[in-house]
Amino acid sequence: xxxxxxxxxxxxxxxxxxxxxxxxxxxxxxxxxxxxxxxxxxxxxxxxxxxxxxxxxxxxxxxxxxxxxxxxxxxxxxxxxxxxxxxxxxxxxxxxxxxxxxxxxxxxxxxxxxxxxxxxxxxxxxxxxxxxxxxxxxxxxxxxxxxxxxxxxxxxxxxxxxxxxxxxxxxxxxxxxxxxxxxxxxxxxxxxxxxxxxxxxxxxxxxxxxxxxxxxxxxxxxxxxxxxxxxxxxxxxxxxxxxxxxxxxxxxxxxxxxxxxxxxxxxxxxxxxxxxxxxxxxxxxxxxxxxxxxxxxxxxxxxxxxxxxxxxxxxxxxxxxxxxxxxxxxxxxxxxxxxxxxxxxxxxxxxxxxxxxxxxxxxxxxxxxxxxxxxxxxxxxxxxxxxxxxxxxxxxxxxx
Amino acid sequence: xxxxxxxxxxxxxxxxxxxxxxxxxxxxxxxxxxxxxxxxxxxxxxxxxxxxxxxxxxxxxxxxxxxxxxxxxxxxxxxxxxxxxxxxxxxxxxxxxxxxxxxxxxxxxxxxxxxxxxxxxxxxxxxxxxxxxxxxxxxxxxxxxxxxxxxxxxxxxxxxxxxxxxxxxxxxxxxxxxxxxxxxxxxxxxxxxxxxxxxxxxxxxxxxxxxxxxxxxxxxxxxxxxxxxxxxxxxxxxxxxxxxxxxxxxxxxxxxxxxxxxxxxxxxxxxxxxxxxxxxxxxxxxxxxxxxxxxxxxxxxxxxxxxxxxxxxxxxxxxxxxxxxxxxxxxxxxxxxxxxxxxxxxxxx
Numbered sequence: 021x022x023x024x025x026x027x028x029x030x031x032x033x034x035x036x037x038x039x040x041x042x043x044x045x046x047x048x049x050x051x052x053x054x055x056x057x058x059x060x061x062x063x064x065x066x067x068x069x070x071x072x073x074x075x076x077x078x079x080x081x082x083x084x085x086x087x088x089x090x091x092x093x094x095x096x097x098x099x100x101x102x103x104x105x106x107x108x109x110x111x112x113x114x115x116x117x118x119x120x121x122x123x124x125x126x127x128x129x130x131x132x133x134x135x136x137x138x139x140x141x142x143x144x145x146x147x148x149x150x151x152x153x154x155x156x157x158x159x160x161x162x163x164x165x166x167x168x169x170x171x172x173x174x175x176x177x178x179x180x181x182x183x184x185x186x187x188x189x190x191x192x193x194x195x196x197x198x199x200x201x202x203x204x205x206x207x208x209x210x211x212x213x214x215x216x217x218x219x220x221x222x223x224x225x226x227x228x229x230x231x232x233x234x235x236x237x238x239x240x241x242x243x244x245x246x247x248x249x250x251x252x253x254x255x256x257x258x259x260x261x262x263x264x265x266x267x268x269x270x271x272x273x274x275x276x277x278x279x280x281x282x283x284x285x286x287x288x289x290x291x292x293x294x295x296x297x298x299x300x301x302x303x304x305x306x307x308x309x310x311x312x313x314x315x316x317x318x319x320x321x322x323x324x325x326x327x328x329x330x331x332x333x334x335x336x337x338x339x340x341x342x343x344x345x346x347x348x349x350x351x352x353x354x355x356x357x358x359x360x361x362x363x364x365x366x367x368x369x370x371x372x373x374x375x376x377x378x379x380x381x382x383x384x385x386x387x388x389x390x391x392x393x394x395x396x397x398x399x400x401x402x403x404x405x406x407x408x409x410x411x412x413x414x415x416x417x418x419x420x
Numbered sequence: 421x422x423x424x425x426x427x428x429x430x431x432x433x434x435x436x437x438x439x440x441x442x443x444x445x446x447x448x449x450x451x452x453x454x455x456x457x458x459x460x461x462x463x464x465x466x467x468x469x470x471x472x473x474x475x476x477x478x479x480x481x482x483x484x485x486x487x488x489x490x491x492x493x494x495x496x497x498x499x500x501x502x503x504x505x506x507x508x509x510x511x512x513x514x515x516x517x518x519x520x521x522x523x524x525x526x527x528x529x530x531x532x533x534x535x536x537x538x539x540x541x542x543x544x545x546x547x548x549x550x551x552x553x554x555x556x557x558x559x560x561x562x563x564x565x566x567x568x569x570x571x572x573x574x575x576x577x578x579x580x581x582x583x584x585x586x587x588x589x590x591x592x593x594x595x596x597x598x599x600x601x602x603x604x605x606x607x608x609x610x611x612x613x614x615x616x617x618x619x620x621x622x623x624x625x626x627x628x629x630x631x632x633x634x635x636x637x638x639x640x641x642x643x644x645x646x647x648x649x650x651x652x653x654x655x656x657x658x659x660x661x662x663x664x665x666x667x668x669x670x671x672x673x674x675x676x677x678x679x680x681x682x683x684x685x686x687x688x689x690x691x692x693x694x695x696x697x698x699x700x701x702x703x704x705x706x707x708x709x710x711x712x713x714x715x716x717x718x719x720x721x722x723x724x725x726x727x728x729x730x731x732x733x734x735x736x737x738x739x740x741x742x743x744x745x746x747x748x749x750x751x752x753x754x755x756x757x758x759x760x761x762x763x764x765x766x767x768x769x
Contacts, residue, residue, distance in 0.1 A: 076546075078664075079524060079546035079663065079664070080664065081524060081544070081546040093588075093592050094583075094588055094589065094592065095581075095591060095602070095604040095606075097603050105589075105593075105596065174619075177615075177616065177619035177620070177621050178619065196619065196620050196621050197621075276576040277576045277577040278576045278578060278603065278623075365608055366607075366609075367607065368606050368608075368616065374583065377517050377583065377584065378517075378583045378584045378588070378606075381516070381520065382540075382589070384520060384524075384541070384544045384545035384546070386521055386524075
């Protein structure tokens with residue numbers, strides 16, 4: 021069809037013009053500028069690298085990565101993997117990376133929950149609720165984060181000492197040494213159960229996808245939760261029982277100066293987490309509010325006209341549409357939490373910056389130290405970006 | 421809020437150090453080789469001296485904003501040797517973390533900042549220790565109310581320590597040897613570290629005994645704190661210069677030896693001018709530049725020691741003025757002729 025109506029003149033390609041080595045030829049100009057820009061960039065990088073090398077040599081500053089295998093000798097208070105000062109710098113830095121991840125991941129989850137609640141509260145028809153949410157956002161956003169961190173840390177330092185610890189329930193202690201909770205002695209069976217729960221969660225998710233597809237076919241809603249509970253809770257319990265069901269309670273008790281045993285949340289970690297979560301949730305609240313307000317009021321009215329409850333309208337109609345506006349700026353906030361966690365140095369939480377700083381101070385290898393810090397943040401940030409971009413494309417409006 | 425400025429400054433300094441290494445032409449930024457630190461200081465008209473961020477007795481600005489202390493006297497003595505003017509010094513406060521980069525990058529000419537001389541620092545930082553001006557050792561301070569008599573009782577304690585120091589590593593070594601378990605609290609800035617100890621976040625605070633004494637003296641109730649008897653390390657503290665500039669290193673070294681020698685011959689701020697013309701002891705005549713040209717050999721005026729001692733006094737006078745008030749004894753820092761003393765200077769000849 022289209023062939024018959026097309027003007028034959030448009031099918032012809034433009035005549036090939038021989039390239040003239042002249043300034044008037046736009047292709048020559050384009051190539052010239054590109055070569056020039058790339059050439060300048062390469063020259064700058066080359067100059068920086070060789071000049072740094074020469075300067076390091078003149079100053080006899082040690083270089084190379086050999087220091088990673090040397091004994092670190094630095095004590096670290098909080099470590100998720102086994103660590104002692106006799107371990108090498110590589111292990112110390114890994115402890116730092118895990119500490120950064122620990123505060124970033126938990127911070128992102130909590131800030132998202134708190135921020136979403138406050139964002140919704142700010143749109144509430146209840147005057148008091150919306151005003152309180154509004155004041156929270158304005159106050160929290162306007163104060164520098166470092167100031168807030170020091171504020172929380174100072175407050176936590178003001179708690180009573182371990183001997184006068186606040187002891188609301190047996191085994192729970194709150195003092196200037198942190199919050200101590202009863203816990204169990206962790207064994208291999210517990211790790212296995214945790215993995216089983218993770219597998220159960222993924223299976224439940226796949227199952228619900230399958231059931232939704234079936235519902236699309238025959239219109240019959242199916243219950244997912246019985247299978248879900250079986251997979252997420254039953255599975256891990258079975259695994260744990262099969263491995264001998266180990267259970268030894270580990271209750272904190274005051275011995276000498278400090279508490280021994282139990283699960284410890286240090287004041288440093290707590291102050292950093294609370295500071296990051298409250299600060300970032302102020303921004304997230306505004307993003308959520310903007311997202312919800314971007315959904316046309318006609319959508320609300322139409323859904324309400326169908327007799328849906330406000331909660332259902334929000335969950336099923338408004339939020340899915342608002343998410344498309346919310347997710348991209350949310351990525352920036354998640355990156356901010358990760359990067360702001362480096363302020364930990366100020367309050368003595370040993371994250372990657374703190375440990376890498378000490379390492380470069382002890383070895384004198386500043387360039388390697390800064391390179392490690394940059395590589396770590398770049399990897400974490402790129403991972404967050406990639407995940408959020410994937411999620412964003414998944415929830416994007418499917419246009420038909 | 422002052423903290424924010426401080427962190428920012430510290431960060432900028434680390435970056436500046438990197439940029440200096442990366443971006444500056446090799447020759448212009450390495451005064452150590454081509455022109456020499458001494459010539460660079462003369463051309464600039466001021467000595468830039470890296471000092472502590474605020475440690476009573478060693479380096480601290482007073483209520484008028486004028487830096488005073490043991491380390492500061494050394495900066496002044498060096499400025500007198502070069503310019504015959506103790507005011508031609510700019511003091512740059514440096515944290516434990518940024519001190520080495522500040523010197524490596526050329527931001528300061530010399531560090532007088534209670535820095536421990538160790539083999540790895542001497543060889544891998546591109547820096548040199550010309551002298552030891554204070555023999556120190558690491559100790560612990562606890563609150564009197566904690567009823568601790570010995571460091572051995574610290575098992576299970578939470579201990580405040582500054583990161584990036586030999587103190588941090590000594591603590592780990594000592595705890596391993598003594599089979600003591602402890603939780604470290606590491607906060608970069610000295611003041612915040614001490615504040616954490618005072619607030620009760622830590623049971624003990626550890627650093628060089630001189631630093632403990634300085635901290636204790638600065639409290640409103642010094643007697644509420646006890647320095648435990650154990651000394652767990654050797655901490656020879658001294659100035660630092662960039663590696664490779666022997667001429668400047670020599671000058672820094674002999675300024676220190678001059679102060680020691682002056683004490684040995686009882687040359688003081690009060691009598692130095694008179695002795696420089698009347699003393700008949702050959703050693704004193706050489707020290708004060710009346711005979712031979714020792715100053716010139718170091719590239720400074722021959723009457724350099726007269727000018728220095730007139731301004732700062734000899735080693736003993738500096739010690740008495742700044743360190744005795746914070747409760748420090750001469751101990752190993754007495755002249756070698758005193759039993760237990762280690763301060764010794766090669767002959768001025």
